[in-house]
Amino acid sequence: MCPASPPFHRTLAALIGLLPIIGPTPATGQSRQDTLETDTTEVASTLESVLDALNTADRTATLAAEQYADLRARPLVLNQASAADLSVLPELSMKDAHRIVQHRDTHGPFDSVGDLQTVDGLDAATIRAIRPFVRLGPGAPPSLFPAFGTIVSNLTFSLTQRYSRRLDLGRGFHEDRFLGPPGRFTTRLRLDHERRLQLALTLDKDPGEQFRWAPDTQTYGFDHVTGSLALRDLGPVETFVVGDFTAQFGQGIALWQGLRFGKGRDPIAPAQKRGRGIRPYRSASETNFFRGLAGTIGLPGGWVLTAFASRRHRDASVDSSFADAEGPLPVRTVSGSGRHRTPNELARKGTFGETTVGGALEYHRSTLQLGITGYRARFSRPLRPGNTPYRQFRVAGHSTSMLGAYGTAFLGDYTLFGELARSPRGTYGGLLGAAMDGDYAEAIMVGRRYPYDFASFHGNAFGGGRRPQNELGVYTGLQLRLAxxxxxxxxxxxxxxxxxxxxxxxxxxxxxxxxxxxxxxxxxxxxxxxxxxxxxxxxxxxxxxxxxxxxxxxxxxxxxxxxxxxxxxxxxxxxxxxxxxxxxxxxxxxxxxxxxxxxxxxxxxxxxxxxxxxxxxxxxxxxxxxxxxxxxxxxxxxxxxxxxxxxxxxxxxxxxxxxxxxxxxxxxxxxxxxxxxxxxxxxxxxxxxxxxxxxxxxxx
Missing domain, CATH: 2.40.160 (Porin)
Structure with a gap:
């Protein structure tokens, strides 16, 4: 160990650490029930158990904070939310979400959030964890075309303006190496009509970046601009998005963008999440989303069809060693940092164009859900990851594609789920899992096989890495109610x-x-x-x-x-x-x-x-x-x-x-x-x- 800290600091910390032990207990006459009302303290405690599994190196960290803040401000409508939407709630497994929807379909809409206690398999701790993120709402979607006065009276507008900066600046600012000021500015604008219409705009400037107007590099004052118009529940049209969006299907081997949790304090829920399909993208994070048009339509017989088209420019490092070759210079790596503080970082902005089309076809029944998904992407510059051995099997060339099939079966207390996907090289990658939920125990086992030459450009499946590639593994989780x-x-x-x-x-x-x-x-x-x-x-x-x-x-x-x-x-x-x-x-x-x-x-x-x-x-x-x-x-x-x-x-x-x-x-x-x-x-x-x-x- 390093030399001991000054005795004062050690003693002070030790005394402070004893506060919960030696401090007062709640007064006997205090009005304190065994089930607390939803308050800020309870929400913070719930989210800490989820977010504590992340760290600042995780790209999902910002997405997680944003998603749960949005859910807190705009809770899911309990009587309308799908199992996929409910499964993103903290400490709620895919099986639990399915049970809530099944109970609602069998017994009718919930009369109160407290009625969740009547759902088999949901304990009091789980209900307390999800309570801040759900509201009752109507038992069925509102009319297809509500009156104009109804729309106006239910419009909600929100504005969030954030400024942050470090007071002790680094070399980049002292030596004028960074082009812009040290503060970070983030502006968020939202206009909502229930869940039917959502208009969102997010503007962000990182520390060291300039405020400038340069449409050729997609810079419009703020360095990062993202926005979307989303419509939902318009008859057979379940979702329609114009602008920025993410796509999540199956277990994420073929196609998954946005938030996905890995291994954490909860050994069950993160290993069996279900894709939410098309969702509008509103994050200040500058990577891992599509830009264009997307829509989901409900078809007769339990079928659901999703299609999307995207065209966006991403940051990349151009390989100048091919300067004598014909055509656009190739790209060695696609950057995900989103920082444009120096001339070199700014030169990488928007140099890699990607045009992607894809979709999914799903079949939904109460105990069985099946689907296929796929996409094809073409690049404005060829990808050449280089001759370094560990880069040898990454996505390369002028295009890539992926095709996957997935399914989930609910068999009483048991759940089977999995996905199989095929890469352009003809290599197959897959995941297969089984979960069991009893009165006193929950268990899950997930096997994954992502070969070294299985290059999934937009995949993000359960495992140890950010991409499902070069990994074989078996995960076993168990949760016991000892008392x-x-x-x-x-x-x-x-x-x-x-x-x-x-x-x-x-x-x-x-x-x-x-x-x-x-x-x-x-x-x-x-x-x-x-x-x-x-x-x-x-x-x-x-x-x-x-x-x-x-x-x-x-x-x-x-x-x-x-x-x-x-x-x-x-x-x-x-x-x-x-x-x-x-x-x-x-x-x-x-x-x-x-x-x-x-x-x-x-x-x-x-x-x-x-x-x-x-x-x-x-x-x-x-x-x-x-x-x-x-x-x-x-x-x-x-x-x-x-x-x-x-x-x-x-x-x-x-x-x-x-x-x-x-x-x-x-x-x-x-x-x-x-x-x-x-x-x-x-x-x-x-x-x-x-x-x-x-x-x-x-x-x-």
């Missing part, structure tokens, strides 16, 4: 990469296991203990006979976390977390420690404050620890902690009116053993890094 207030969730994932990966010179194997013991005696008191182990082979170099050789070594990552959350009252909640980490190889052994005390206080119904103080001490980056922290609506934050220091933040939310929300967050990280933070143009000279974020959300 009324105790649950144990665990999974084991074993996998193998049959081909080379980045910085790994040979095929490798690995495994990962996680166990979470949760104790929830009351809705206002919860605690869990988590242990996680990951072992895999990684690349290394060693000397033999005066020569440097590439080889493999086995790496272990271990962590243990204890987290507890206690609500003294509806106005005061405290959270305590302790985490230990270890990273080991045959040559090194690194350890880490993290202790945090969080506090949520509502001194007034219109004011909510969220604060946390944390200390960390690790033997460098190898023993790093990620810790999710609360942020502005539509934002995500999970800083990575390594070396030795302290982190604190304060988030204030003020609702002077029901239609107006003002938010401000200030955070600072201080290091005890560093004089430089970050690297490259982002390097900060000093021992601290501060940031401030401001946001206004107005609904009319």
């Amino acid at each position: 009324p207030n105790w649950t144990l969730g665990t999974y084991v994932d074993q996998y193998r990469a049959p081909w080379l990966r980045f910085a790994v010179p040979r095929p490798t194997t690995g495994w990962e296991a996680r166990g979470v013991l949760k104790y929830e005696p009351r809705p206002w008191l919860s605690s869990y203990l988590q242990a996680r182990v990951r072992s895999e082979e990684v690349g290394t170099e060693y000397q033999r006979g005066g020569r440097r050789l590439e080889g493999l070594q086995r790496e272990y990552r271990r962590s243990v976390r204890w987290h507890t959350e206690y609500s003294f009252s509806d106005a005061l909640t405290v959270r305590t977390r302790v985490e230990l980490s270890q990273h080991s190889t045959p040559q090194t052994d690194s350890q880490g420690f993290f202790l945090a005390q969080g506090l949520r206080w509502r001194p007034h119904p219109a004011i909510t404050t969220d604060a946390r103080i944390a200390v960390f001490d690790t033997d460098g980056f190898a023993a790093r620890i990620y810790a999710y922290e609360h942020d502005l609506r539509y934002s995500f934050s999970a800083p990575v902690f390594f070396d030795r220091g302290r982190r604190s933040y304060l988030l204030i939310r003020y609702n002077p009116f029901s239609s107006l929300t003002l938010e401000a967050k200030y955070g600072v990280t201080r290091y005890d053993n560093r004089t430089k933070i970050g690297s490259g143009l982002n390097r900060v000279d000093g021992t601290r890094r501060r940031e401030v974020r401001l946001q206004i959300h107005w609904t009319l």
Whole structure:
């Protein structure tokens, strides 16, 4: 370990950590029920269990924060939502979503959200988790063409304006290497008529980017502009989108854009999600969406047809070594960062054009759902991933395509699901899973086979990588209800990469296991203990006979976390977390420690404050620890902690009116053993890094 932190910091952190234990208990005369009403504290606790599985390196992190913020502001209509829509709710499995829809079809519309208790298989904890994201609504879609006055009276307009920046700037700003100012501006505009009509526009400028008008690079003041017009429930037309949208079908092997969770604290739900079809895209994230037209039509006999056409330009690195060749210069890699701060980054913007057409045909019955999906994409420049061995089997050439077939069968307490897809090389990739749901146990097993030459350009299936390629694996998850207030969730994932990966010179194997013991005696008191182990082979170099050789070594990552959350009252909640980490190889052994005390206080119904103080001490980056922290609506934050220091933040939310929300967050990280933070143009000279974020959300 690194040298010990100053005794004051250790002592202060330890005393703060005892607050939930030595603090007062709820007063006997307090009006406190075993089932709390939906409030900000409960929503935050629910989302933390989901978002905590992510970190800032995940591209899905921003999408997750945005999706759940949108669901909180515009809950799903319980009496109209499909099983696919319900399955995105936190802690709700595909089987649970199917049971809700089946109960609704059999017994009629729900009379209240509390009637979810009558659905077989839904326990009180699951209902509390999804309650903030659903509302009752009518039992059937409204009339096809409502009166003009009805439309106007039900229109909802919302505006969100966010500004954020780091107060301690890096080299790129001090040396004038970045073209624009250090602040990030994000503007969101929404106009809704129930779920029938949704008009959305998102404008975003990252730190270091310019405000400029350059239509040739798709820059219109803000660097990133995305928008869509979506219509739903127009007779046989289930969905019609003009503008930006995503497509999600089956298990995601052939086609899946947008949010998809991987392995987390919930061992069951993330492994069996179901595609939601066409959805409008409104995110500030600049990758992984289509731009054009898309529509879904319901046909007689339970058939559903979806078709889409897209044309958009993406960032890419052009390979200038082919300057003497005829035709457009080829592209080596398609960029996903979305940053355009320097002339070199700006030169990559919009250089890769992609025209894509595709669709899906699905058959829906109460216990059986089948479908086929596919697309074909043509590129304005040829893709040439290069001669590096690990890039050898990536998508290449002037075009690509994919065709997949998928299905789900609900057989009482059992669910079977899977997908098989074919790549342009004629290689087949697939996933097959089975889930069981009993009174006291849930179990799931998923086998996946993504060959090394199976190149899915728009796939995002369950597994260890972002793309379903070069991976064979078996995942087994189990969740047990040990007692009324105790649950144990665990999974084991074993996998193998049959081909080379980045910085790994040979095929490798690995495994990962996680166990979470949760104790929830009351809705206002919860605690869990988590242990996680990951072992895999990684690349290394060693000397033999005066020569440097590439080889493999086995790496272990271990962590243990204890987290507890206690609500003294509806106005005061405290959270305590302790985490230990270890990273080991045959040559090194690194350890880490993290202790945090969080506090949520509502001194007034219109004011909510969220604060946390944390200390960390690790033997460098190898023993790093990620810790999710609360942020502005539509934002995500999970800083990575390594070396030795302290982190604190304060988030204030003020609702002077029901239609107006003002938010401000200030955070600072201080290091005890560093004089430089970050690297490259982002390097900060000093021992601290501060940031401030401001946001206004107005609904009319």
